[in-house]
Amino acid sequence: MFSDKINQAYQSLNETDLSxxxxxxxxxxxxxxxxxxxxxxxxxxxxxxxxxxxxxxGFSGYAEMRNYIRWEIENNKSNSPTTIPTLETDVKQTLVELENTKHFDTIVDRIIANKRIFIYGTGEGQKNCANEIQRLFMQVGVYLFVIKASAEFQIIAKDLTKDDMVIVISLSGEIDRYKESIQLLKAKKIPLVSITTLSNNPLAANADYRLYAVSSSVLLNNAEAHVSFLTFYLLGECLFRRYIEKINLTLNG
Known part of the structure; x- marks a missing residue:
């Protein structure tokens, strides 16, 4: 499987390769x-x-890689499909990427130290992820503010200070609808965290801290693609658990 090729070569892949x-x-x-x-x-x-x-x-070039993928797609059509290996690969790659990032502990430290934390999800699925992260931290008395819309984001951005932090969750990382808000955050030096799929995208490029979720798409009957938010929820859970670890270390230290 193509996912096996990725797993075997993962340690040798740089950011460009991963994108x-x-x-x-x-x-x-x-x-x-x-x-x-x-x-x-x-x-x-x-x-x-x-x-x-x-x-x-492990391919001689793009043509061989494309032919390999064509073979895998055709082979899958003749067998009973299973989603477990693909989901497992997505989770593993997301965790490996998280382990390799330099920003993870810094983000958690910011959540501990900053005055207010705001989360903006760019679509319905992303908003659900934001609400889940809000719910997780609410359990320990940390109240994150969920921004409901791009117009609300623009209003709130004007009132933020360097003591605040903003987390933006986006699949594509495109920022056209809220570009002015991002530019205002940068001008005011307000910490910005991006959570996007693993790709070269404008949101990640503008963020101070970046987290990447690996999510494979599934083709639907109407030829549109479904992209799972499973690994986005995973990143939220990892942030929360690391926060708990750090707080406990402080209390017991």
């Missing part, structure tokens, strides 16, 4: 139809970068 792999897995069923130029535009990386990533995964 390309993320785009490939999110558009898995479309890859057999895509030339390298089209994929290059989707990834915002050069042909050379894609070829280098394909070779790290």
């Amino acid at each position: 390309i792999v993320s785009v490939v897995t999110q558009n898995f069923n479309e890859i057999p139809k895509l030339g390298i130029e089209r994929l290059s535009k989707m990834c915002n990386y050069s042909r050379t970068s894609i070829l280098r990533t394909a070779k790290k995964l």
